[in-house]
Amino acid sequence: MKNKLLILLLLFSLSLSAVNNSLDTGGSVAYLLSEDNFTSTINVIDLSGNGNNGTSANTASFTTNQNGTPNFAQVLNGTSDKVTVGNIGSVKTITAWIYPETDDRSIFDLDGGTTSVEISSGDLSSTEWTSPTYYVNGVESATLTLNAWNHIGITSSTAETASAFVIGDEATWFDGNISITATYSDSKSATWFSDQYTAGLSGANYVITASDVASADDNVVFPAPDFWMPMGSDYTENSEALALDMISGNNGTVDGATVNTNYTTFTTDDYIDVGDTGRDGNTFGFWMYPTDVTDNYIIDFDGGTNYIWIEDESYTTEGTPLSTATIYIDGVVASTAYINTWQYIMITTATAFTVDDLDIGRVGASYYEGNLADLKIWSKVLSTEERDMWYGYEKANWSGE
Numbered sequence: 037m038k039n040k041l042l043i044l045l046l047l048f049s050l051s052l053s054a055v056n057n058s059l060d061t062g063g064s065v066a067y068l069l070s071e072d073n074f075t076s077t078i079n080v081i082d083l084s085g086n087g088n089n090g091t092s093a094n095t096a097s098f099t100t101n102q103n104g105t106p107n108f109a110q111v112l113n114g115t116s117d118k119v120t121v122g123n124i125g126s127v128k129t130i131t132a133w134i135y136p137e138t139d140d141r142s143i144f145d146l147d148g149g150t151t152s153v154e155i156s157s158g159d160l161s162s163t164e165w166t167s168p169t170y171y172v173n174g175v176e177s178a179t180l181t182l183n184a185w186n187h188i189g190i191t192s193s194t195a196e197t198a199s200a201f202v203i204g205d206e207a208t209w210f211d212g213n214i215s216i217t218a219t220y221s222d223s224k225s226a227t228w229f230s231d232q233y234t235a236g237l238s239g240a241n242y243v244i245t246a247s248d249v250a251s252a253d254d255n256v257v258f259p260a261p262d263f264w265m266p267m268g269s270d271y272t273e274n275s276e277a278l279a280l281d282m283i284s285g286n287n288g289t290v291d292g293a294t295v296n297t298n299y300t301t302f303t304t305d306d307y308i309d310v311g312d313t314g315r316d317g318n319t320f321g322f323w324m325y326p327t328d329v330t331d332n333y334i335i336d337f338d339g340g341t342n343y344i345w346i347e348d349e350s351y352t353t354e355g356t357p358l359s360t361a362t363i364y365i366d367g368v369v370a371s372t373a374y375i376n377t378w379q380y381i382m383i384t385t386a387t388a389f390t391v392d393d394l395d396i397g398r399v400g401a402s403y404y405e406g407n408l409a410d411l412k413i414w415s416k417v418l419s420t421e422e423r424d425m426w427y428g429y430e431k432a433n434w435s436g437e
Contacts, residue, residue: 088124088201093117101215102133102185103237114138114211118204126195128223131171133215133236135185143188144217145206146198152206153190155180166194174233176226185215187233191223261412262315263391267308268298268409286313293397298435299323299409300396307397307404316388319414321426323380323434325407329373333402335411339393340400344383346373357387367427378407378436380427384417410434 092110094117101108112118114137130144136155144153151164159178160170170178171189180186203217204210216236263286288310294301300308317337326332332346342355350371353361363371364382373379391413397404410430418426 088121092119093205099213101213102135102187109133109135109213109215111213112204112210114141114209116209118202118209121201121203124198124201124219126221127198127219128193128195129189129191129220130218131187131189131220131229131232132217133185133187134210135213135215136180136182136211138211139182140208141210142206142208143204143210145200145202146196148200149206151196151198153188154206154208158182160188160190162190165190165196166192168192171226171229171233174230176229187229187236189224189229189232191229193223195221261321262317262415263313263411263413265310265396265411266298266409267295267300267396267411269295286310288394288396296407299325299407301407302397302404304405305398305403307395310394310396312392313394313413315391315413316415317391317413318385318388318417319423320383320412321381321414321430322411323378323407323409323430323436325378325436326373326375326404327406329375331402332373332404332406333399334397334404334408336393336395336399337391338389339395342389343399344381345399345402349373351381353383357385357389358383361385364423364427366431367424378434380430380434382418382423382427384423386417388415 094113096117097111099109099111110117110119127146130153132143134143139155139158142152142154146152151162153160153162155161158180160172160180161178162168162170168190169176169192171187171191172179173187180188198219201219203214265288288308290300290308292303292306293308294306320335320337322335324334326334326346329346329349331348334344334346336343337358338355342353342358344351344353344358346352351363351365351373352371353359353363361383362369362385364384365372365379367380396408396411
């Protein structure tokens with residue numbers, strides 16, 4: 037089996053009222069989620085934009101996480117498994133979901149052996165932190181339970197330098213499972229730790245703050261996509277199967293297309309065959325770079341009924357209900373397709389339909405020419421604010437390279 041990906045994941049909650057039940061990435065230095073839907077030569081990918089990627093020491097194995105989701109927690113064997121992240125800068129708070137199977141073991145090493153977090157005589161402990169406060173399962177406490185999931189936290193008003201951050205090894209090797217690991221540049225309150233514990237148990241989504249999204253209000257939250265296909269080389273295995281859906285792991289087969297770092301290139305008769313996504317769709321979003329704007333077939337959602345294509349320099353949707361959908365280009369209602377130019381497309385339809393035969397890059401015997409990336413599907417109609425925020429986030433984090 038290929039090396040598995042630990043992905044720093046940005047998923048987003050459903051409404052402003054859900055802030056207190058959302059996993060918070062605001063101010064995070066790194067937010068790492070163990071997840072087995074993706075494969076890569078890089079084992080830890082930081083999608084926050086901070087570039088804090090890392091590497092597993094061994095081929096990673098995975099298990100069920102704290103809320104029962106299969107393959108969303110990494111198994112560390114207690115003898116040689118660790119994840120090396122490197123220099124992530126200053127931190128005041130670290131949280132994680134851990135399932136310790138052995139007492140008196142290291143959890144995190146911040147700087148190559150001086151500053152650390154560990155388990156000592158059944159308690160959460162640390163070395164060289166300045167007046168830290170400990171939290172376990174949402175309350176101020178250091179008492180851990182072996183062979184059970186624990187949400188742990190350490191916070192201080194004094195920053196520690198994480199110049200060589202490692203998960204799972206310092207003086208000893210961590211023995212057990214780890215799900216989410218998050219580091220923050222600020223100190224956190226008791227209420228915050230309680231909220232994160234509750235959110236983690238429920239499988240809740242993530243909050244993005246204004247520092248992450250251009251033009252966003254502080255603590256605005258986003259609806260989670262029900263399907264996400266990144267379409268980059270960090271999400272492929274042997275350039276054949278793409279790990280598509282980080283929610284349910286629906287995979288698609290690449291036929292001829294070239295998978296680049298952040299996007300896939302299609303020519304003449306290339307496509308990705310996904311099939312039944314198991315999802316209904318109201319809103320669709322993706323990046324595209326067409327090399328033909330006269331007659332170019334982009335995505336078929338259900339085997340030829342509902343699809344999007346370019347006709348005479350205009351994006352066009354076909355089918356019932358998609359023919360009456362609204363098309364947004366770079367955040368505004370529009371239809372003009374520009375050749376050799378990246379554009380972010382969103383499509384919304386008030387009537388949901390089942391995406392049960394998804395082809396990327398072809399509609400029947402007609403094909404797409406150009407680049408595509410980052411297909412998302414939502415089973416709700418995104419509001420104006422939600423669309424604006426998503427486009428702001430996409431624009432801020434897209435390089436097209």
